[in-house]
Amino acid sequence: MASILVLGGTSWLGGAVAAQALASGHEVTCLARGESGSVPEGTRLVRADRSDPMAYAALPSSAHWDLVVDVARQPGHVRGAVRSLASRAMHWVFVSSCSVYGRHDEPGADESAALLPALEADTATPEQYGEGKVACERAVLEGRNRDALIARSGLIVGHGDPSERFGYWPGRFAEAARDGGPVLVPQAGEQPVQWVDVVDLAAWLVAAGLSGTTGVLNAIGSPVPFREVIDSAARVAGFTGDMVQADAASLGRHGVQEFMGPRSLPLWLQDPHWQAFMDRSGAAAARAGLTTRPLGATVADALAWETELGTGRSRVRAGLDRADELAILSTLSVERPAGRR
Template sequence: MASILVLGGTSWLGGTVAARAVALGHEVTCLARGESGTVPDGARLVRADRADPAAYEALAGPVSWDLVVDVARQPGHVRGAIAALAHRATHWVFVSSCSVYARHDEPRADESATLLPALGADEATPEQYGEGKVACESAVAEGRAGAALIARSGLIVGHGDPTERFGYWPGRFAQAARDGGAVLVPDHPNQQVQWVDVGDLADWLVSAGLSGTTGTYNAVGAPVPLEHVLDAAARVAGFHGEVVRADGETLDRMGIQEFMGPRSLPLWLRDPEWQAFMDRSGAAATRAGLASRPLETTMSDALAWEEQLGTDRARSKAGLDRHDELDVIAAISAGSAQPVSERSISD
């Protein structure tokens, strides 16, 4: 049994890491405010706000950990953790992001690709997410003298996904299978899509961390054409109806965004400068033991989560509301697709 400290542990990835560690029989402590949720059964919660300089006093004492896992996005939080705890941990894992890279138009680029400049401030805005993660990586690398595992995660998907991007597709196909209507998809079949299942990532962070794996890795699976992802979503949802394909110009005229956000088609990327955002080399992580479950398994887990949330809910984080989608399909099918500002969207 190992002693593991998760800096977080009450939200999605951190909670999954804590749950997997508990399931493996480890002693798990989670340091968190406790406002995002509860820790998994079997884990101990230590309440603290990492924005408070005294946050780590709650962990005072001679206690050390076999592994610390940090999923923070704010440089100040990571710098504080390193200063307080780096000398009290045998192994250290920091979850970063592929958003640290300066370019996203280089297919299969590996970990040597150019990074964004590191953020000097302690707090990153959402627009500074990548620069903030670079600063976090630097703090970990310096504070641990290179003795850390830095996992640059790609698109994290699966059960519990709060972003609604991956799960939108099996959820929408399931909804359409019930109502008998068509589904709108981007006509960009060969665009690459890449992800990592939250369960696979959590398993690897714990196992690789405890085994002493160090270095920086793109924590991603193999890229797959968008068409294959959509086909898998339709299969697990039991959808056999009509699919309406729309090119980028048509979708742009209709006011439909790419990738995420309100009135979007998730996972679709039109901008040439972002075509390799989900097409990076994960070879190093694979050699280090990161395994990927079958697409259909991940898609089924995503569908179960969508069904739990309700597939007919309003879409604000990613995707189209169903009535909006059907209006768009009708306009496209009638050959009268107009900019969204020039047509009526039903309430």
């Protein structure tokens, strides 16, 4: 049994890490405010606000951990954790993001690709997410003398996903299977889509961390064509109706956005500067033991989550409301014939 400290544990990924560590028989402590949800049953929650300089005083002064896993996005939180806890942990894992890279138009780029400038401030705005993560990485590597695993995750998907991006597709196909209508899809065909299932990522973070894996690794699966994701989502959802493909110009005329956000078609990327955002090399992480489940299994987990939330709900973070989609489709039917791909 190892002693593991999760800095977080009430958010989606932090909770998955804590749950995976528990399932492996380890003793788990979570340090968090406790406002994002509850920690998995069986873990110990230490309530603390990481914005408070004395946050880590809430932990026992004599405690040492075999592994610390930090999922934070604010540089100040990471800097404070490293100052307070770096000497009290055998191994350290920091979950970063592929958003740290300065360019997203280089297919297959690995961990040596150029980064954004590190944020000097302790607090990153949503627009400074990438720069903030670069600063977090730097704090960990410097504070641990590079004795740490920096896991640059890509798109994290699966059960519990709060982003509504990947889950939109199986959820929408399930809704359309019930109402009998068509589904609007972008002409994205061979565009790469790349992700990592939250369960696979969490299990690997624990196992790799405890084994002493260090370095900077892109924690991501292999890219697959957009059409394969769409076809898998339709199949898992039991959809046998029409898919209406629309080109970028038609979607633009109807105000449909790329990738995420209100009135978007999730995962679709048209901007040439972002064509490789989901096409990075994950070879190093695979060599370090990261394995990924089949596409259909991840789609099924995403659909289960969408079903819990309600597939007919209003789309806030990503996607089109069903009524909005059908209204667009009725207009597109004048522009081009509908048909199953």
